[in-house]
Amino acid sequence: MPSSPSDYAGGVATDDGFRVRPATTGDIRAISALIQPLVESRVLLGKDLVVLFESVQEFTVAVDNDDRVIGCGALHVFWEDLGEIRTLSVSPDHTHRGVGHALIDALEARAVSLGLTKLFCLTFEVDFFTSHGFAIQPDVDVEPDVYAELVRSPDEGVAEFLDLARVKPNTLGNSRMVKNL
Numbered sequence: 001m002p003s004s005p006s007d008y009a010g011g012v013a014t015d016d017g018f019r020v021r022p023a024t025t026g027d028i029r030a031i032s033a034l035i036q037p038l039v040e041s042r043v044l045l046g047k048d049l050v051v052l053f054e055s056v057q058e059f060t061v062a063v064d065n066d067d068r069v070i071g072c073g074a075l076h077v078f079w080e081d082l083g084e085i086r087t088l089s090v091s092p093d094h095t096h097r098g099v100g101h102a103l104i105d106a107l108e109a110r111a112v113s114l115g116l117t118k119l120f121c122l123t124f125e126v127d128f129f130t131s132h133g134f135a136i137q138p139d140v141d142v143e144p145d146v147y148a149e150l151v152r153s154p155d156e157g158v159a160e161f162l163d164l165a166r167v168k169p170n171t172l173g174n175s176r177m178v179k180n181l
Contacts, residue, residue, distance in 0.1 A: 012106070016098050018070060020106045023059035028052045030069035031059060035089045043124060044087060060106045062090070062099045071099040075107045076155070079146055081117045084161065088121075104132050108181065117181050120161050122174045134177040141178070 012020050023031065032052055038044040052059075055074060062071035073088040085107050090099045111119055123129055126136065161176070 012102075016102075018062050018064050018094070018097075018099060018102070020060060020062050020102050023056050023061045023072065025053060025056055027059070027061050027069050027072075028056060031061065031072045031087075034069060034072055034091060035087060038089055044089065047087070059087070060103055060110065062094075062103055064094075070094040071103050073100075073103040073107050075110050075114075077114060077116065078120070078155075078161065079142075079149070080115070082142070083111050083114070083116045083119055085119055085121045088123075100128065101132070104129075108132075108179075112181055119179045119181060121177050122161070123177060124174060126175050126177065129177045129179075132179065134179040136175050137178040138176065 028049070032047075032049055035044050035047075039046040047055075055076070058074040058076055060073055060075070061069050064070050069091075071088075071090040071094060074086045076084045076086055078084060085104065088100065088103060090103075108119065119134070121129055121134065
């Protein structure tokens, strides 16, 4: 996928009839519609439209030749070396065509360009993330001083990463996975 941050910024075409690029505010409603079925089936946590707009800079999208959003994913930075891949979704019409893999590649390239050295995800799709070098990590693995800072965050993803009791109902059955970059 992107070989440099400037490649990512302009989007990268694939041989499979889609392009991966940073999301724009014009993509947010399509992202919301794309993730809604996964929210309803409790695979993804729901996000209000305002939260999606506020985090547009975190999102990467895959678009078809008509620039319609067919996949999305976000990179959320937790700490100086730690980020989360979240809200990864691909349109049912475009699964098994490399869209999810291209999104992961682009998000990882973005993570590296930001200086991150470890990525986290909370997922039901263990095999998919394992194929990208993620491994199940049942325990939180951060230094105590970093934990003390992270626990102050109001972000639900950080709470999931830290395995705080208040998010347990939302994370039942998910696997915590980590990848060192």
